[in-house]
Amino acid sequence: MSSHSQSTEMTAQTPTHPPLPNDPEQTADPAGKTAWFGNQPVAEADKARRVHDVFKSVAGRYDLMNDVMSGGLHRLWKSSLIDSLNPRAGMHLLDVAGGTGDIAFRFLKGAGDLKGAGGQGHVTILDINDAMLGVGRQRAEKLGIKGRMDWLCGDAQHLPLPDQTVDAYTIAFGIRNVTRIDEALSEAYRVLKYGGHFLCLEFCPHLALPLLDRLYARYSDAMIPRFGQWLADDAPSYRYLVESIRRFPDPLTFEAMCGRAGFSKLSHRLLSGGVCAIHSGWKL
Template identity: 50%
Template sequence: MSALSRRVNYLLNNAASVINRAFTAGANNSNTEKMTSFGFQQVSEKTKATKVQEVFSSVAANYDLMNDVMSLGLHRLWKDYFVTKLAPPTGSKIIDVAGGTGDIASRIVQYSDRRVGGAESSDEELQVTVVDINKEMLTEGEKRFKNNENIKWVHGDALSLPFPSNHFDAYTIAFGIRNVSNFEQALSEAYRVIKEGGRYLCMEFSQVDNIALKSFYDAYSFQLIPVFGELIAQDRPAYQYLVESIREFPDQESFSNMIEGVGFVNVNYESLLGGVVAIHSGFKPK
């Protein structure tokens, strides 16, 4: 599907959604909170934000260990590849949202160091600002990388970023967008804080299209990951939610439509491991 077609489909679907919500509101003659998914449950956006906070407060101390267990270590390769796709030039100002443990931020700094010949000659102007709504996740990240002067840590919400418009050269978010309560609002905020010509780069679990792989992936996800969560993190419900949240996230084409819908151009995606993970890219027009 062409970029223009995706854009048109997005606008038509969005218009239909607005009309439907208006009709429903008029029929009920009441103002109800907008609903969204929390795993397989339908909850209000406010409730989802609270529940997600509880999930990540619970798993923060074991988050990186569980990532290794759940992905069989593949998340490290995915994150390395994600940063090479970004290829941040020297002197960049980058915002990494939902990046509390610092995995992406530290990789960005290391990538820059390698490009300029090592830490002693590293580009001191490169700055990665990690933003996370969960204080426990930020605490874990700060403990791991407390001596890295290229990383700043900010407590903030992806839906209302505490920065001026046109401020960052690039916006990254890895395995975090599906946990926000309003995808379009998070994308709009990303668009706002990125400079003209700047890049949006998102990595998220996505939809597997191979039937055999999907069957194996579903069995592994629903039968084993919650058990790992119970044994390692002592929190089975948190990892049950994480598995369910992946299945509720839009497929690759639908999320690309959303990215284009807020104004990004040259939008594309790349599926990894048959669609288990997808990297989405877009640019704010100059």
Template identity: 50%
Template structure:
């Protein structure tokens, strides 16, 4: 089953193209992001040619956090370095706040430092937690974002159920994730770049190719837009949509808790 969802702890899932016990995947993913934490944003620039900034801006614009004094609470899951949260808070009204929830303490540490440097640590808070079991109450948040992180969750269905649980009725779920390229010719170029060049870039920048080999492999194993949309709907969300960008390299998934 795609993404390792609905599997029991005793069964297997995938870490990239490797089959591993489900209980071990999270630790392996944690090791990857601990390795690249300090240079994660730099690598995103190099891997995407800077396009990740435009994709994230599209997500933030779609969220449309209020620019007025109306309170708005965002939970940004898997957002360790704070990239999405900073964009939201700095472009919104004074009563907009964000809670970054990430399972990796090294990523959170980087995010906390950057929030202090920007002078917005009173509006962006950082909480260690698992997307499959969020440390928040029911119906706490006005918005939920997750960018380039849900494919690393061992049980995607549980993460989607938790997203639904913590959102208030009438609130929006947004997921930005790599997708399936659907432009003839671009798919072959993208595969060559991903499997041959990205690991080399990773070796030059962080000293290791393995974390980026995993990241590329995890992209290829992620469900396509239609399958993932069905998973979002199965979690209880309505008005589910998927907008491909850059020829399908990424997609912005949107849904509402009605």
């Protein structure tokens, strides 16, 4: 079952570009031996290592990286994600690929649990990269954030949690870096309680308007790696991030993947003209 807003249905008309030669269902070949690291086909284990190295490299400048990738709009997009989640007292959130705490801190604020405010929100922050988790812990200490937080180093494809553990699952700008997206979605479904909410914030491979899409593609290809070189001395990591967006499925295809994982009441909402989307599904 899928429910679409008017802006959602625009995405069905968007792709005017020839598709890239990837498998949108899991970004790996049918034999399961290779995966796409940006535009490079690599062994699955090698992709995991390379993605780990990318985020280890950018961990200390993660906010800067997101500002470069989004023109600073990622802050508004993440706030929109939390608005869609509608945090409430007693909610247990699992935030995957959330090592720096961006989503977790917003969630705790929404649940009234920042700086000992007395709320009952509980968030488990999981990231496969220990460097990203280190940044998050430092930020929490620096900001004086006191809340019910667990920090776990783990894989989205093999969550270290029992079945039906959490009320909500979020992943922001992380799902496209997973080697087998279908497995990550199945794991999300497994750990959610019945009635649980799945939310994913991710870049779209193409913008809604073809002209803007071409301009944005030129900007991304030409400028984002250069910014990475100038600001972080790391053009290759930023080039990978651009390429990984192009390899990610379009919103309707990703929504269908969520449906195959078992989620119901599926919808997505385009943000900033289709630069990214918030995907929503429920375990019912």
